[in-house]
Amino acid sequence: MFVSTLETRKLQEGRNSWHCGCWGFKSFLLLLSITLPFFLPSQIVRIYGEIARIGAGIFLLLQLVSVIHFIIWWNKLWTPEDERKKSCSLGLFISTIFHGASFCGVVWMYTSYASRSSCFLNIFFITWTAILLAVIIAVSLHSKVDKGLLSSGIIASYIVFLCWTAIKSEPIIIRCSPVNSEKENRDWITIIAFLIAIFAIVFATFSTGIDYKCFQFGKDEVEEEDDVPYMYGFFHLVFSLGAMHFAMLFISWDLNNSPAKWSIDVGWVSTWVKVINEWFAASFYLWMLISPVVRQNKVTGNNEPVQETTDSSLA
Template sequence: MLATAGTFLGTAASYCCCMACRCAQKNIFARSARAGYCVLFTLAMVLAWVMRNYAKPLIEKIPWVMSHAAADDSKWFGQQGAYRISLGSFIFFALMSLIMTNIKYKSDWRNKYLQHGGWGIKFALWLLFLIIPFFIPGGLQWYGWVARFGSGLFLIVQMMILLDATGLLNDLWFSKSEENPKYMYLLLGVTAGCYIGTVAMAAVGFWIFKPSGGGSCTLNILLIVWSLLLTVGFSLMSVHPGATNGSLFPASVMSAYCMYLCLAALESEPRGECNGLENKAESASAMFFAMMLTLGAVIYSAFRAGSNTSTFFTTSEDGDEPTEKPLLEGAEAGTSAGLDGEDAKAPEIQKASRDDKEGRAMDEFTPVTYSYSFFHAVFALASMYMAMLMTSWGTGDGSALIDVSWASVWVKMGSQVVTALLYCWTLVAPIVFPDRDFS
């Protein structure tokens, strides 16, 4: 009787899941492929967190993995679980990136059946790729080294997107201020807000990461002072007469971002006497909140990176005019683009594309608005970054905390230095190469 009831409930649950997937495909994922892939990545990150904390009972039952186990260390089991989920997610998105290579027009069958359709098959393949790494014998320390390299690339992508977005916003608001002075007030307000926020973050850093007890926290003070010096340097360089494309708005945004990276690095410091957040971070609620912040940051970076390929390359039919669209083009036109990056059309064109078959057929031969291959490549790199966050950059330290280790501290500070160098290069490059167009 109980077995029959269990079978019935299992069948009903499977039917409900299938109907939910079919409904999601028709109503959500078909309209916005990015939302679907963000859901898959979110599920992968949640699974990686679960495996990071509770993988030991499962991995102990896998003999080809246990033969290389590092004694009875729960950190090793958690690291292996997170690595394997991350590897499966990386394989899925890397394969999608290869399949979606060189899609230029919506008439390409891959646009309809692979990028925006076939969600049932893609979900099954995604599950399969998450399971396959658990059949790989031995440890996956080699993947940890590969993931470190991929995570570094992801951080560089994130920095370049921020640089490009601040430049576009500065040009957009400044050009609109000639017609409407409110944009100039907005530009000045955001600039002042970023500078005030930078100083406030520095003050909070001195308060939270100050010496306590018998510990010496000189390193923390030096890192905060260094970040403040970057703020001064950015500001002076941006207003220098030689910096033809300099502006205080990008300088203020980059100053705030660099100070944020400094505080994020100090937050990852494992020394309890110099980290005022360590004891609070050990609570379950604080750990859950930290994971949600990490998840949101990674998804946001990958989501925006997929739509802003103009930062890295431009493509065209004849090699002269770019077909990739800037991140803010929809905002500049005074329209609102869809979640999937489709062009915001005039109302009459939208209506024709919905109601008229001929309009839909013509729409299929318009160029795609972002690089599908690059979008999936960013998610593949984000999958590697996910593994580094869950395992404290492969050190296995701090099993109760997320992203707490000296490796994480120096990776974030290294990211700050690279960000500063990239921004300084945007100011110096037009002077070093005056014959090139950096607009």
């Protein structure tokens, strides 16, 4: 679908009808694509697994950019204006909720997953998350950045959530778990968690695939009435990467070992993938806060000699 809809620009093109219709033939292709892998050699499936691991990582990066783009849009939506003082108070209320949830999340993770000194890895994960939150808040409130508390509160909650999911993906260690492994691995809990994960990933795939503009680095093109509403090729590319991410969840990102029964996205590989994703999210958001100041300082530095020459000549 990505190859067949790439560079589709106008609604009158035949590829637009292919993207929006032909559901009978697409259903046949879907059933064929589900059945065919059972008859393929294991070597080919393993090659796809290696590709899927890279594609799943790319999907996490695209999802991260989309999430931060949404946070920036939400922050602009609640930016206080003279004629909208109510939005200022509501934005302050929402930012307080997010920051409070982040703080409570860190405290809860300490008491639940790092109650003993032997849980040194969990202590490191949670402590480093708390440090990242403090740095994000401090940078957001700096006079040169001045981005307020709303966006930092949302990204702080997202980072705490990533830290919690990383800890939950660790192999069961009774002394570091709030409940024993028998209760924690009940089938219905696993099924509910998996259904929630499916909904979250599908929603993220839809929103990322349609929100292609936040990934454009060039100038925005002028849209016409007969233009397609979004980039079909990019939409299907994101869906293929999302499917690769699903594949990695089923095998816990480990191609060499089979996961245990009723164990989805559990293992050290899954844990470190989520931890690295958390660190990258914090670093990416901090760079988005600092980069305008850095560019402004460069421009000011380049203009300083010109300003001094002009002043001396006027004198």
